[in-house]
Amino acid sequence: MAYNIPVEATLDVIGGKWKVVIMCHLIKGERRTSELKKLMPGITQKMLTQQLRELEADGVVNRTVFDQVPPKVVYSLTEYGWSLRPILDAMCSWGEGHIALIEKEVAN
Amino acid sequence: MAYNIPVEATLDVIGGKWKVVIMCHLIKGERRTSELKKLMPGITQKMLTQQLRELEADGVVNRTVFDQVPPKVVYSLTEYGWSLRPILDAMCSWGEGHIALIEKEVAN
DNA sequence: CTGTATCCGTGAAGATACTG
C-alpha cells in the first residue's frame, strides 16, 4: 500500500473505532477480556475480539492464553505497542481538557 | 453525551476517516479546497466538505471565504486546533517509523 | 473554483445463538 502521507500508516494501526480506547485501557496494565468489556459498555463481544485481533496482527497488543477452566485470556501492550504511548497520552489528556471546555459551555 | 473514558471526546473531534489527515496538512499552513483535494487523491469532494464542516463545528478549523470570482476558500487551523498539534505530530512521526519498519520486513 | 443534492451499493457493526 502506498500512503499519501505517513500519518495514514498510523491510522491503519489505531484508526479503528475502538482501538484507541482499548489501547488507553491497556496502558494501565494488562486486562482480561471480561474486564475490557466492563470498561467499554458500548462494545460488543464481536467488535472487541475483532479489534483485538487486528491490534495483535499489527504487533502492538499481546494475547496470552492461560490453559485452564474456565478459560482466561489476558491482553497487554507489546513493546512496540508502548511506542504509541506518546500519542495515546496526548489524546487522553486533550480529551480531558476538551470535556471540561464543553461542560463550561453548557453551563452558560 | 457521557464518555466512558475521556479519550472518546478526542475521537469525537478527530476520529473521522479523513480528519487527522486534513489536520496534518493544515499544520503546514492554510490550504485552499483544491489544494487539499490534490493532497488527498483518495477523498471525494463530498467527504472533504463534510469533514471540514465537522472540524469547523468543533472549532478546530477555520474557513475563510474570499468574495471573488472564481470563488476562493481557504482553510486553516484555529487557535484551538493548534492545541491538537502534539497529537498530530506524534501520529505523523510514528507513522514514518512504522512505514520504515514495514518496508524493512518486506525486504526480508 | 467551491459547494450542494441525490441516489445507491457496500461493508461496518449490532443482535443473537452456539461451541469449547
Added chain:
DNA sequence: CAGTATCTTCACGGATACAG
C-alpha cells in the same frame, strides 16, 4: 469465560449531476 458463526441493518461514503 472467551470466542465463533450467522443474519440483518443502516449509515458511511462513492459516483454523479448540478448550482453559484
